[in-house]
Amino acid sequence: MKIDHHLDAATLVAYAAGTLDEAFNVVVASHLDWCPACAEDARRAALMGGELIGGLAETPVSEECRSKTLSLLDTATLHRFPKAAASGGEVPGPLEHLLGGKLLAELPWKRKAPGLALHDLPLSETSSGKLFLMRIAPGTAMPEHGHGGEEITLILSGAYNDKFGRYARGDVADLDESIEHQPIVEADAACICLVATEAPTRFKSWPARLLQPLIGI
C-alpha cells in the first residue's frame, strides 16, 4: 500500500500523549497500523513524553500495594497469551475490533442521501466525538464543504480526488478545520472511509449546517 497523505505532526504528538478523543484515537491508531512512516513518528513523539515523564518525582507506594501486586502474579500468569493475529486485513486492526468480525459489506449501512450511506460505530459515553464509516457511491461529487470542527478521515477502500490530490486506501485527510474541499469519488468503485469528528453540534460552517440535517453527520 503506497500512502501519500499522512497525519499532522500535531495529531501524532497528541496521540502519543494519549490526549485524543476516543473517536480520533481509533482513526489515528488505524492509520498507524497501515503506515510505518507515521508509526515511526508516533514512536518518536512518545520518546519525548518518556523523557518528560522520566523527570517526574516519585510518590512512595505502600507496602500493601506492592505485596498485593506480587501476590496476584500467579493468577495473572494465566492471562498471558498472545492476542489473536489480525485476520483478513480488509480494515486495520483497531477498527476490526469495533466491527465485531463483520466485513464492511455486511454492515447495516444506513442510506442518508443519494450515493451516501453511513454506519455509526459505538464509543463510550465519555467520548465527545463521533466515529462512523462513510460509503460514497462511485462517481459521486460531494458538495463543497468545510468542517467547522476537527475531523480526520482514513480511506479504507476506493479513492477520491480533491484539490489536495488523490486519496486512496491508507491515506488520511487530517485537515485544518478552516479548509474547504470538494471530494469527487473515482468512477470505478465506491469509496469507504473511517471518519472521526467532534460532536455534531460543533459544526458551524454554513455548508456543513446545510448538509447536516440532510445527511445526519
Added chain:
Amino acid sequence: MLPKDNRADPKNEDVAAQRLVQRVARNLDREAFAELFDAFAPRVKTFIMRKGASPDLAEDLVQETMINVWTKAGFYDPAKGSVLTWIFTIARNLRIDRIRRESSRPVAELGDFDPPSEAPAGDEILARKDEARSVARALSKIPPEQMEILTLSFIEDLPQAEIARRLKLPLGTVKSRMRLAYGHLRKNLERPN
C-alpha cells in the same frame, strides 16, 4: 536491582529495565518484576495522582499497571520506545479505561495489536541509547513556549483544545507549537549533534 544513580542517566536505566522486562517475558522472573515495580511504580503513582486521583485509586491503578507489565512483557518492543514510555502508555490507557468502565459500553483496547517482539539485538540496544540521548538533548534546547505545550500534553494530559483554552491561545497556535516541537526533535534524531 536498578542502582539508584541510574536515574541520573535515563539511558542506562532503560537498558537495565529492558533486561528486566526480558527476564519477565522469558522466565516469569518474579525478582526481575519486583525490581521493575520498585523502579517505576512510584513515578506511575505520581503520574496518576497528577490527574486528581486519590492515593487509593492511584495505588489501585499502579497495581493494575504493573500486573499488565507482567502479562504483556512479551509484547514490549524496544524498537518502539523505552520501557518507561511503554509502562506509562499502559498506565495512561488504564486510567482512560477506568473512566470508560464507569460508563456502560465496552470499548476495544487500542495499542494491543502488535505481535510479541523478538528480543532486541545488542546493536539495537546501542542505537536506542544514542536515540534517547538525542531526545534529551533536543528537549533541553526546545523554546519554553513549546515546552509548555509538551508538558501540558504529556504530563497534565490535556487535549489540544483544553491547552488552547488554558493558555488563551488559538487552537492553531497550539498545534503549530506541537509541530515545531516535533520537527525539532526529528531533526535532532536524524542528524544528531
